Amino acid sequence: MRKRKLRVIVVAMVAGLSAQLGVVGMTATQASASIPTNFTTGIPAPYVATSNASDPDVEPCTYNGQTGYCLYASHDRNEAPIDCDSNGNNCQNYYPMTETLGYFSTDGRSWTAEGNRNNVTAGIFNESAYVSKGWTPSGAKHLWAPNVENVGGTYYLLDPDVSSLADEHTSSFIGVSTSSSPFGPFTPQSRISGDPSVHGGYASDPDLVKGGDGREYLVYANGDVSNCGGLSIGYVNSPNFTGFHTGWPQTLTINGVGVLGNCGGTGHPYMEGPSLYYTPNWEMAHVPGPYLLEFAAKPDSTPAGCNGHGEPSTSNSVIAYATANSPGGPYTYQGILMCGSSTEWTDQASIIPMADQYGAKELVLVYHDGPAPSTGRNRTVHAEALMYGGGKLAGALRSGGSSYSQGGAYQNLLARDTGVFALMSEDSSPVPDQVVTTNLSAGAVLSAGRIAVGPWEGFSLPIPYIGEYDIDTLIDNSTHLSGAFLESNANSEMVSVYSSSSNLVADSYDFYNPEQFDFFFWGGDGTVTIFGSDDLSVATQSDGTLKANGVPEGYPAEHYYVLHY
Numbered sequence: 250m251r252k253r254k255l256r257v258i259v260v261a262m263v264a265g266l267s268a269q270l271g272v273v274g275m276t277a278t279q280a281s282a283s284i285p286t287n288f289t290t291g292i293p294a295p296y297v298a299t300s301n302a303s304d305p306d307v308e309p310c311t312y313n314g315q316t317g318y319c320l321y322a323s324h325d326r327n328e329a330p331i332d333c334d335s336n337g338n339n340c341q342n343y344y345p346m347t348e349t350l351g352y353f354s355t356d357g358r359s360w361t362a363e364g365n366r367n368n369v370t371a372g373i374f375n376e377s378a379y380v381s382k383g384w385t386p387s388g389a390k391h392l393w394a395p396n397v398e399n400v401g402g403t404y405y406l407l408d409p410d411v412s413s414l415a416d417e418h419t420s421s422f423i424g425v426s427t428s429s430s431p432f433g434p435f436t437p438q439s440r441i442s443g444d445p446s447v448h449g450g451y452a453s454d455p456d457l458v459k460g461g462d463g464r465e466y467l468v469y470a471n472g473d474v475s476n477c478g479g480l481s482i483g484y485v486n487s488p489n490f491t492g493f494h495t496g497w498p499q500t501l502t503i504n505g506v507g508v509l510g511n512c513g514g515t516g517h518p519y520m521e522g523p524s525l526y527y528t529p530n531w532e533m534a535h536v537p538g539p540y541l542l543e544f545a546a547k548p549d550s551t552p553a554g555c556n557g558h559g560e561p562s563t564s565n566s567v568i569a570y571a572t573a574n575s576p577g578g579p580y581t582y583q584g585i586l587m588c589g590s591s592t593e594w595t596d597q598a599s600i601i602p603m604a605d606q607y608g609a610k611e612l613v614l615v616y617h618d619g620p621a622p623s624t625g626r627n628r629t630v631h632a633e634a635l636m637y638g639g640g641k642l643a644g645a646l647r648s649g650g651s652s653y654s655q656g657g658a659y660q661n662l663l664a665r666d667t668g669v670f671a672l673m674s675e676d677s678s679p680v681p682d683q684v685v686t687t688n689l690s691a692g693a694v695l696s697a698g699r700i701a702v703g704p705w706e707g708f709s710l711p712i713p714y715i716g717e718y719d720i721d722t723l724i725d726n727s728t729h730l731s732g733a734f735l736e737s738n739a740n741s742e743m744v745s746v747y748s749s750s751s752n753l754v755a756d757s758y759d760f761y762n763p764e765q766f767d768f769f770f771w772g773g774d775g776t777v778t779i780f781g782s783d784d785l786s787v788a789t790q791s792d793g794t795l796k797a798n799g800v801p802e803g804y805p806a807e808h809y810y811v812l813h814y
């Protein structure tokens with residue numbers, strides 16, 4: 250095979266770096282010297298042993314003169330379901346909750362509980378405030394899924410509850426409370442109900458966001474699992490937040506989401522826990538948007554890509570996302586960010602850019618998980634880093650664990666390797682929007698067919714005996730690398746291709762025998778085209794494998810999204 254001399258054009262080298270795997274879900278032990286000593290076990294780092302926290306909402310905030318992050322969560326009481334029939338079945342409330350929890354962090358890794366209401370550590374709001382207003386009957390225990398937003402210096406706590414124990418499936422509303430502090434004390438001000446024609450005006454799991462037009466939009470779940478609820482959005486009147494403007498709210502259309510399920514013949518799966526982001530505010534290149542909707546969905550069966558390779562292989566609720574050009578949509582379903590838990594039926598999450606130890610922004614998915622319930626729920630909050638690029642997000646594995654060093658957030662944000670990246674097949678390929686993996690069980694063949702980035706999906710571009718290229722620099726500069734190596738971090742071997750009819754396979758141990766590829770990084774869209782030694786492009790085949798049998802250099806070739814932290 251013809252080899253090329255290594256030639257580097259417009260790229261900064263990363264000298265002295267070892268090939269270190271820093272991908273989502275990695276749980277291998279690192280050198281103890283690299284583990285910080287000043288980090289505590291806490292939310293979302295990545296396990297909460299005592300707080301019984303769920304439904305996390307993370308926001309940038311300033312508290313006591315310090316900039317950082319505020320995390321809000323529901324408080325699982327670990328009680329048996331309530332409001333059941335005489336046989337203890339058909340319960341209306343499987344998640345009794347009466348408190349909202351609050352935590353603050355300056356770095357997104359070490360968290361401090363703020364507030365203590367009714368002897369609940371981290372408690373910042375209690376359902377009793379709604380009972381006193383006559384909004385909620387005593388004993389409802391339905392204070393689910395909070396959201397807090399700073400609007401003009403006033404902090405608005407949006408906490409849903411129910412107004413009737415006779416029918417909790419249609420009586421949910423969103424209570425609005427205010428404070429001058431991100432952790433209260435909060436004073437109830439008003440209630441927001443949903444569209445009365447949709448499940449009686451049911452409104453839960455709120456998320457308030459300022460759109461690119463300067464308006465405040467409220468996205469929420471418009472029903473529960475009993476009525477196959479979907480998602481709605483409304484332009485709310487501000488600053489009072491007492492209701493919606495004329496013509497709002499509207500049920501959200503998410504084209505393509507039916508691939509996950511068809512709950513009750515609605516054409517969509519049961520959905521809840523939405524969060525909406527206007528991503529230009531993140532000031533990060535190549536992220537999806539401009540409106541990114543993240544939500545929980547209950548699939549009819551285990552989704553493709555959620556089997557094996559560290560996935561739980563269940564049909565429990567997944568975290569998914571969709572994008573749109575305007576807040577009201579229509580939205581286009583883009584994929585799964587996290588497969589369902591092996592033990593917990595529900596899921597809910599929040600995405601936030603956080604600064605890593607080097608000051609660079611990283612996307613973090615904060616979510617809940619928990620053990621299989623016996624009588625009640627006892628969920629905990631975790632965090633994983635998300636790879637992104639080319640307007641796409643890759644999924645993350647659930648690393649879980651019972652200590653900070655076992656979580657994906659630790660393995661990725663604290664030990665960031667700027668040379669590690671992943672590849673995702675483009676929309677026009679036979680296997681669209683699937684992450685390329687090194688299939689070690691199939692002879693280290695490269696193939697596209699994964700949702701999440703785990704230990705098998707990391708790649709790097711090594712510089713012999715020096716280090717590796719900084720992937721961010723390559724992307725930002727529309728770089729052309731001629732005669733470069735591709736290393737799979739799954740087995741630390743170089744990728745080779747022996748002919749145009751053979752698969753790309755990671756099987757070379759040194760720099761003398763592997764294939765040398767040409768890489769064309771397109772800075773404008775965050776993608777790359779790759780050409781093998783015969784000047785034929787790498788292309789995804791109908792079976793998902795990768796071969797260097799595409800069009801020759803100079804012709805439009807398949808693009809791969811370059812995903813990075």
